Amino acid sequence: MSADTDQPTDTGRPTVCILGCGLIGASWAALMLHHGHRVQAWDPVEAARASFAARLAAPLAQLNRLSPRSGDPLALLSVHYSVAAAVADAALIQENAPESIPTKRALYAEVEAAALPDAIIASSTSALRWSDLPPGLTDPSRLITAHPFNPPHLVPLVELYGIEDAVLDQADAMYRGCGQVPVRLRKDATGHIANRLASALWREAVNIVAEGIADVQAMDAALVNGPGLRWSVLGAHMAYHLGGGAGGMAGYLAHLGPSQERRWASLGSPSLTPEVCAALVAGIEVEAAGRTIPQLETQRDEALIAALLARRETPHV
Template identity: 60%
Template sequence: MNSRRGLVAVIGCGLIGESWAGLMTAYGHDVLAWDPSHKALDGFVKRVGAARAQAREAQPGLEAGEGAVEVVADVADAVRHADWVQENAPESAPLKMELYDRIEAATAATTVIASSTSSLTWSELSPNLRHKNRFITAHPFNPPHLMPLVEIYAHTPEMGAEAARFYQALGRETVLLTRDAAGHIANRLASALWREAVNIVAEGIADVASVDAALVHGPGLRWSVLGAHMAYHLGGGAGGIEHYLRHLGPSQERRWATLGNPRLTPEVCARLVEGVRAEAKGRSIRELEAQRDAALIRVLAARRGGEDAAG
């Protein structure tokens, strides 16, 4: 391999691992990949190539050079010379911690270990690490090669800043958590929204397809260009968020009071499964993923065009 921007080890070659590898090779990094599952490795390089092509389509103007990707037989071989390790193992703290022992045994003290964990926290994963300051959680949104967000928690501000620079160089939008929290930021927001989406179905207010349509064509569209706080700032008119909180805050509290806390009972799960199948209209997971990715690329192009016009 001819490393141009530093060697990255991708540990765990499922959906997230292949997506990270596609993004990183699109930006010129060489990638060594490892997974204990032969099933995960079957066709991995081809899937990385597809993700890389999408990443380059979503980000025109990248340099012509692409990094190489190679699958290796042992985790130590993947990480030994890596500058950055992106870990994507299943969401099990004991499994990840055992993996970190093997990674640290084979890497230099300066190597960064970044976990893509979506639900576990830095505090849960770091107790046995020898070099805690070089360990971060770096949660992407799926698929990482298209979704710009990376949520970072680091033990020190210096490591947080270094991590932000690394992912920003991959065209990502980074946010830094100031406190370790389960679910980070975006998954906490997404979980809160989905809880009420499930509640609406469970309470018989609307079916699955109507809930999804309301989100996509209403707040979801607005949220693609404005965050929740800024949206309500504009909702306050000329007086902004101060006016909104003073005059419409009570109505917001009344809505909060009616929100549900549903349980995923067998009956509710059956209703959700039936509703999603109806909404999918026979499309396979792969077909739905392809449609999602194509739409994301179009949305990213539109956002980029808007930013260029504003600039």
Template identity: 50%
Template sequence: MTDLPVFGVLGGGLIGMSWASLFLAHGAKVIVVDPRNEAAAELSTFLAEAWPNLRALGLTETDTWGPVIVSPDISALGEAEFIQENAPDRIAVKKDLVAELEKHIGPEVIIASSTSSLKASDIQAGAQHPGRILVAHPMNPPHMVPMVELVAGQATSPAVVDRAEAIYRALNRVPIRVKKEVAGHLANRLTSALYREAVHMVAEGIADVEDIDKAIAYGPGMRWALMGPHLLYHLGGGAGGYRHYLEHLGPTQEVRWGELGQSALTPELQEKLIAGVERELAGQDRDTLVHRRDAALVALAGIKRDHGL
């Protein structure tokens, strides 16, 4: 796509490499800045593994990617027209990078942060041009999971959010506008709510790690891959829909809410959780599991597309 901006990827870790592969798949020029000596080699390996999936998803028709600049020097982003920032989730680090970045880019260049929990208002505090800063948080891996959460800060220009949304839509992403700043935005708060109860169940001896994961993967997780909780409960309400569900089964939800728990992640509990995952892996290495996950995500995307979901 020739109408896409020149993308700057600030931070070439796992999320940054995934973003870079998506941008390259759409034919955009990409500049990656990362201080590590191994960043270029890691990106090359990542692209070689990601490219067949990007082709299978229909995000590119080319056999390989175009040139990509990888530099340790933040001044290399001077040419960028849109910055996807992927630095560690520490506010001091983010603010220092924004201050340095603003020395090299024009005031119209958007800075979109991939932060999983920080607020745009905190990141933009003290910036020369705070109106161009917003949160654009993906789910991992961004090149395969299409959702992007857009969260404006107190100083973010509405026009910047509109422009960012248009760019992500051009990249075949599904932008979601979060109306209010909260730690963790939207999707991570939902996943954290489930994870809190999953950890609590292990701590209380209600179920083992393996069975909790099976319960999600072979139960509600199969439905969640197709539609969200509100729509699912609408279907669960039969002919009366969501109204019938809430009237007749809403009270049972409230009972369960009242019994939900929270357990401290003590060293002992952490070891118990890790041991459970190791039993669940049954000798599978992480890379094999990643490849299986990615292949399933490609297939799932096709199923959702074919069924209009």
């Protein structure tokens, strides 16, 4: 099956292969197509392949609001039965397979047999570390983790880790060319940076509900109208640099470091017991107030688009 009846060959941008046509694959594909890359997609499931082009309509329309483009980006899309056909001629192979080490390793063996020798294999893995993935590859240096943040086409962050700087530089340039903000890890780490931060914050957010300090809706309202808003313009380290008065970070650490350590010691270590889970589920129903998940996603995306347009005029710190 192929949707490439009218595929241009002169975009001048490298071809990208998308392995896995789920939510993350669709978001990556829309982003790459919008920025003029030919995209060759593969999924083992026929229904996923058949519906893939249709799934791209919404993210492509959103991207077009952020940076209007002419022409039909779907003309650059092809969807393939075989991994070998999908990876052919691709400079970047973005893998979005299930979070299973054997599944990914088996897929990489197929990829390596058919791909260009210098093609980059980039895994979107969220849960696994880079070091879980390369065994079986002849050339592990071509493999990187490139973890996006949901929804990838509207959140600029891509977290990169690999062992070969030249490969990372090349991937960095391709993501940056699509408007993303790649961030380099110096060390292979479970959860990269962003999910470690999200997990650390959510642990205390769950604790706040479990301890009865605030309900789910109040907790979320505090975040969105307080630290979340500020972290959208200013990093956490930078916030403490500005919280230290004229002495900056050094002054903050000297004066308030000990109280920050006491605060850390007082944070909670909740467990997701049935009672806590029930409180979270009941609380989120109050907060959702009848809005379905697709409705909430639409609201999220609209608000993200507005925030992205605002920061384009007035950059974050």
